[in-house]
Amino acid sequence: MLVYSPQLNAAFVACMEDVLDLYQQPFDEASPVICMDEKPYQLLDEARTLIPMKPAKPERQDGEYIRQGTCSIFLFTEPLAGWHHVAVRERRTRIDWAHEIKELLEVHYSETSKIRLVMDNLNIHS
Structure with missing residues (x-):
């Protein structure tokens, strides 16, 4: 059981309760629950030869180390079905996010009329 601090924002708590309610629902192949997250990643190389x-x-x-740039990792998973998809992009922009959502809907779930997508609340989603 989760216990919420009274100092937390009420809107955040309401959204979190919605997500937790969704996670408790039984598996529904016709309306899958897809979780999506993205992570910036720093690409590094060794500066010296390993001993x-x-x-x-x-x-x-x-x-x-030597910094070799950055990338962004997009992860989609349907935990109850055991499915996941990972994509790497040079950036993490709204356009990159939109392309990943398009692939999710048109390639991986093209036969599904409804998915329930759980995401964090980053600015690129608005």
């Missing part, structure tokens, strides 16, 4: 492991000694790594 190989030796018997009884762990591999040694230097903390220095």
Whole structure:
């Protein structure tokens, strides 16, 4: 059982309760529950050659790295069906988000008339 702090925003709590109610509903193939999230990711490379492991000694790594840019990882999952899809894009913009939603609806769930999509409340979704 979740306990909400009185300091939390009432609108946030109401939305969270809606999501928790949705998660408790039984599996419905005709109206799947899809969870979507995205994560920015930093691409790194080693600045120095790794020192190989030796018997009884762990591999040694230097903390220095070379930044090779960034990307954004989009993840869709239908937990009750065991389905997931991951896509990587150079950026995380509204256009990128829209392309991923389009693929979800037109490629992965083209035969489904209704999906219930659970997302966080980031600005790219508005």
